[in-house]
Every structure is written in C-alpha cells, then in structure tokens.
Amino acid sequence: MIAKVLLSIWMTLIIVAAFLYADAAAGFPGETSRILFFHVPQAWVATLSFLLSMIASCIYLARRSLKADNLALSAAELGLLFCLLATVSGSIFAKAAWGSFWNWDPRETSIVILLMIYGAYFALRSAVGDADKRRVFAAVYAILAFVTVPFLVFVVPRITASLHPENTMNPAKPGMDPKTLKVFLGSLLAYTGLFIWILRLRLRLLKLESMQEPEFVVREKIDQEGERQ
Amino acid sequence: MKNGRWITETGSSTYLSEAVAIWLRDLRGEFRTRYAVNAILMFAVTTLIAVSFSIGSFRIGEAEQPFLYAVLLWIILVFSALSGLSRSFVKEEEAGTMDVLKLSARPQAVFLGKLFFNLTLLGALELIIVPSFILLMNYEIELPGFFAAMVIAGGIGLGGGTTIVAAMIAQASARGALFSVLSFPLLLPLMITAIKGCEKAAVGANNPGWPEVRIAVAYSIVMIVMSLFLFPLIWEE
Numbered sequence: 001m002i003a004k005v006l007l008s009i010w011m012t013l014i015i016v017a018a019f020l021y022a023d024a025a026a027g028f029p030g031e032t033s034r035i036l037f038f039h040v041p042q043a044w045v046a047t048l049s050f051l052l053s054m055i056a057s058c059i060y061l062a063r064r065s066l067k068a069d070n071l072a073l074s075a076a077e078l079g080l081l082f083c084l085l086a087t088v089s090g091s092i093f094a095k096a097a098w099g100s101f102w103n104w105d106p107r108e109t110s111i112v113i114l115l116m117i118y119g120a121y122f123a124l125r126s127a128v129g130d131a132d133k134r135r136v137f138a139a140v141y142a143i144l145a146f147v148t149v150p151f152l153v154f155v156v157p158r159i160t161a162s163l164h165p166e167n168t169m170n171p172a173k174p175g176m177d178p179k180t181l182k183v184f185l186g187s188l189l190a191y192t193g194l195f196i197w198i199l200r201l202r203l204r205l206l207k208l209e210s211m212q213e214p215e216f217v218v219r220e221k222i223d224q225e226g227e228r229q
Numbered sequence: 230m231k232n233g234r235w236i237t238e239t240g241s242s243t244y245l246s247e248a249v250a251i252w253l254r255d256l257r258g259e260f261r262t263r264y265a266v267n268a269i270l271m272f273a274v275t276t277l278i279a280v281s282f283s284i285g286s287f288r289i290g291e292a293e294q295p296f297l298y299a300v301l302l303w304i305i306l307v308f309s310a311l312s313g314l315s316r317s318f319v320k321e322e323e324a325g326t327m328d329v330l331k332l333s334a335r336p337q338a339v340f341l342g343k344l345f346f347n348l349t350l351l352g353a354l355e356l357i358i359v360p361s362f363i364l365l366m367n368y369e370i371e372l373p374g375f376f377a378a379m380v381i382a383g384g385i386g387l388g389g390g391t392t393i394v395a396a397m398i399a400q401a402s403a404r405g406a407l408f409s410v411l412s413f414p415l416l417l418p419l420m421i422t423a424i425k426g427c428e429k430a431a432v433g434a435n436n437p438g439w440p441e442v443r444i445a446v447a448y449s450i451v452m453i454v455m456s457l458f459l460f461p462l463i464w465e466e
Contacts, residue, residue, distance in 0.1 A: 010235035061462055116414040123410050137397045140459045144393065144415060147455050151448055201421040 007193045014183065014190045022183045027084070028097060035093040037183055041191035042086040043111070049079030049195065050114065054146040057139035066210060069135040072142060074202035078195060080118040087111050110152055117145040244341065247334040247371065251342025255317065256349065264320070269313035272356045276305045286367035295431035298368045299424045303383070305362070307420055308409075309354060310387050315408040317343045317392070318399035328400075336461035338391065344453065347395075348388040355384050364401055371433025375442070379430060382445035383423035389449040390415045393456040397463055411466050 018037035025033035056072035056172040061064070090108070095101045102108060124141055259265055264451075280301055289297050321327045330339060347362045359380055362368065370376045393411045426441030 061459075113414055116417075120411045120414055123407060124397070124401065127398075127403050127407050129402065133400060136462055137401070140463055141411065142392070142396065143459065144452075144455060147451055148390075148415050148418055148448075151422075151444065151451075176345055 004197065007197060010184060011190045011194065014187045017183045017186065022180045023177065025180065032093060032096045035089060037187045038090040039086060039093060041188050042082050042089060044188060045059055045191050045195045046079050046083040046086050047112065049082065050076040053079060054142050057142040060135060060139045070203055070206040072139060074206060076121055077202065078198055083111060083118060084116050087115065113152060244335060244338045247338035248341035248345065251334060251339060252345040253415050255342065255346040265313045265316040266353065267352060268316065269354055270357065272312040273305055273309035273354055276309065277358060277362060280305065280398065281365040297365055298429045299427035299431065302362050302427060303420055303424050305358060306355065307387065307416060310351060311409045311412055312390065313401065314347050314350065314391050315395040315398055315404060318395045319344050319404055322399045331464065336464040337457050339464065340460040341458060344388055344392045345394050351384040351388050355380055368431065370431050372430045374438055375436065376427060376430035376438065378442045379423060379426035381417060382442045386419040386445050386449040387416065389421060389452040393460055396460065419445060
C-alpha cells in the first residue's frame with residue numbers, strides 16, 4: 001500500500017521534472033529530446049520482461065510449477081504492452097526528428113520483430129487446448145525466440161546505418177548533462193517500479209483465476225479430506 | 230514402423246539408425262502420396278510464375294537488380310517452405326500414428342529423422358526454384374560459389390528453425406496459419422542474412438570469409454542444438 005502511494009508520487013515527480021527541471025538536449029529539434037525520459041524506460045521494461053519471461057519459462061520446464069508459468073505469461077503480457085508503448089512513442093519522435101513515422105531504422109526493425117514474437121507467443125497459447133501442453137509449448141517457444149535475438153544484434157546493424165540517437169544521449173558516454181541523467185535514472189526506476197507493481201497485480205489475478213479451475217477445486221477437496229482423516 | 234534393415238541383429242539401435250529409419254519411412258510415404266512435394270513445389274512454382282510474369286526480366290533497373298532479385302528469391306523460398314514443412318508432423322497427427330512413433334523411437338531420433346526429411350524437401354525445392362528463378366529473371370551472379378553456399382546454408386537454417394515449430398503446431402488447432410505465424414519471427418534474422426549474402430554474390434562484392442554464410446551456419450547449429458534439447462519436452466507431453 002505504502003509502496004503504491006510512493007510509486008505514484010515518484011512517477012508524478014518524474015513527469016514534472018522531465019518537462020520542467022531537465023533541459024532540452026542540444027542538437028534535437030525543439031523539445032523532442034524529452035522523449036528520452038519516457039521512451040527509453042519503456043523500451044527497457046519491454047526488454048526486461050522479455051528476459052524475465054524467458055527465465056520463467058526455463059524454470060517452468062525444469063520444475064513444472066504453475067507459478068513460473070504464470071510469471072512467464074504475465075511478463076510476456078506486460079512486455080507486449082510496453083513494447084507497443086515504446087513503438088508508438090518512438091514513432092512520434094521519428095516523425096518530429098526524422099520526418100516520417102516509420103522508416104525501418106534498425107531499432108524500428110528490431111522492435112517490430114519483438115512485437116511479432118510476442119504476437120506469435122499469444123497465438124500459440126490460444127491455439128493449444130490442453131493446459132499442460134499449452135504451458136510447455138509456450139515455454140519452449142519463448143526460449144527459441146530468445147535464442148534468435150543475438151543474431152539480430154549481428155544482422156540488423158548490417159542493413160543500414162541507424163539514425164537512432166545514442167551517441168548524444170547514452171548515459172554511459174559523456175554528453176548527458178547531470179540534470180538529464182538524474183531525471184533519466186529516476187524515470188528508469190519509476191518505470192521498473194510500475195512494471196513490478198502491475199506484474200504483481202497480474203500474478204494475483206492469475207492465481208485467483210486458477211483457484212476457479214475444476215482441477216484445483218478437486219485437489220483442494222482431496223487435501224481437506226486428507227487433513228480430516 | 231521401424232525398418233528391419235536399419236536395426237542390427239541384436240535389436241539395439243543407435244540415434245542415427247533410428248533417425249535414418251524415420252527419414253526413409255517418410256521419404257517412402259512421400260513417394261506414395263507426394264503430398265508435401267506437391268504442396269511446396271506448386272506453391273513455389275505458382276509464386277515464381279506470378280513474380281516473373283508481373284515483373285519480367287527487364288522492368289527492374291540494372292543497379293537495383295542484385296538486391297531486389299535476392300529479396301524476391303528469398304520471399305519465394307521462405308513462404309513456400311512455410312506452406313508445406315509443417316506436413317512432416319501434421320501427417321502423423323492426422324493419421325493417428327503419433328503414439329506409435331513415440332513408442333518406436335527416441336525423441337531426438339524422431340526430431341533428426343523429421344529434420345532430414347524437411348531438409349530433403351528443401352533441397353528439392355531449391356534445386357528446382359533457384360535455377361528457374363535465375364533463368365526466368367535473367368539474374369546475373371558474379372560469384373556463383375558464394376551464391377550456392379548461401380542458398381544451401383539458408384536452406385539448412387530454414388529446416389533447422391522450423392522443424393520444432395512443426396512438432397508444436399501439429400498438436401494445436403488452426404495449424405496452417407499458426408505455423409507461419411510462429412516460424413516467421415524465428416526465421417527473420419536468417420532471411421535478412423540470406424538476402425544480404427545473395428545480393429553480395431550477385432554484385433561480386435569483395436567479401437572475405439563469407440560472413441553471411443557463417444551467420445547462417447551458426448544460426449542453423451544453434452537452432453538444431455536448441456531443438457534437440459527442447460524437442461523431448463514437447464514430444465513426450
């Protein structure tokens with residue numbers, strides 16, 4: 001409860017600071033550089049949830065625990081959501097900075113592939129009737145999809161040079177002024193907190209849903225009878 | 230199910246002998262029905278004719294030809310493969326022979342047998358489509374050796390990346406559409422690499438070490454090894 005309130009205050013502060021406290025970076029048309037405080041954390045969370053979903057899938061295949069599958073599913077759902085947000089916000093920036101909403105920049109290509117992988121993941125989940133089979137297949141597909149990602153890192157930069165602003169705005173390199181860096185790191189924290197909060201809500205919901213399933217009810221009854229005896 | 234010739238007198242069998250037995254059995258079945266060959270080849274030939282008829286060999290300018298022809302060639306190859314490669318597992322499910330197959334061979338051997346079968350189909354597909362494409366489109370290739378290596382490595386990658394997906398979708402509903410949906414994101418890095426490689430081969434670019442072929446080979450190895458690990462999980466489920 002307290003964490004939720006703190007998160008909302010923190011998020012509000014970040015939004016205000018992103019527009020009022022940090023200065024617009026030089027070399028970008030107008031105020032467009034402020035996209036950094038929203039777009040990059042969204043892309044970061046989309047990547048984080050992809051990784052989390054893959055790890056949870058591995059754990060599911062090893063232990064067959066329902067919890068791990070729920071985590072893989074909810075991470076993938078949130079990954080899709082943040083992936084869409086990052087695509088849309090990036091596209092708006094592309095229109096303002098490069099003149100077109102979509103130009104198959106390497107970054108745009110890789111995010112579209114990520115979207116397609118998430119879409120395929122949910123298509124697979126909805127197409128398999130048997131619950132155990134569905135969980136195993138989804139886990140296997142998540143791992144396979146994750147394995148192909150490193151190839152994109154090698155392959156995609158070979159197509160064209162990217163216009164993506166990294167050199168001027170990457171925090172690891174000199175060039176980001178301290179104010180921007182502060183707000184940026186705060187925003188990363190806020191988005192990660194938001195992700196964890198929604199993830200926990202989704203996991204609770206999935207747990208409650210699974211309690212409604214007949215097999216769970218039967219198992220509960222057997223457990224209760226066992227306790228009585 | 231098991232072919233007597235491929236099992237030694239003592240009754241023991243190796244992974245490879247089981248895989249070869251499954252491969253030969255599938256080939257024999259394919260010779261009798263010609264289902265997969267018809268599906269894939271007719272799809273490929275139809276697409277090739279549609280492309281050749283609507284574009285012709287002179288419509289695209291000289292400078293654009295190497296790249297655009299490579300794109301067209303790989304779109305034809307990838308989508309033809311996606312139209313029929315799932316057949317290897319779907320036919321087991323439809324004929325009800327899945328359970329017998331599970332009993333008669335080890336999972337990795339089943340995977341390898343089906344992979345060999347799919348690679349055979351892809352080999353036949355490339356053998357017919359690639360020369361026809363080059364002739365019909367008047368595709369001039371400066372480095373034939375590199376081009377051939379790229380086509381072969383790309384074909385192995387296509388088979389390696391899709392065989393395990395075929396095993397999954399055979400047990401799902403809406404099989405045909407699902408196979409393309411699931412396979413395409415996995416194949417995209419390979420497809421981009423193969424297009425780049427074929428373009429370089431056509432231009433005759435100085436390309437020491439053939440990096441595109443090496444990426445495609447690395448992709449095939451990674452996908453086949455991962456499939457060998459993961460296949461038993463989906464097969465025994």
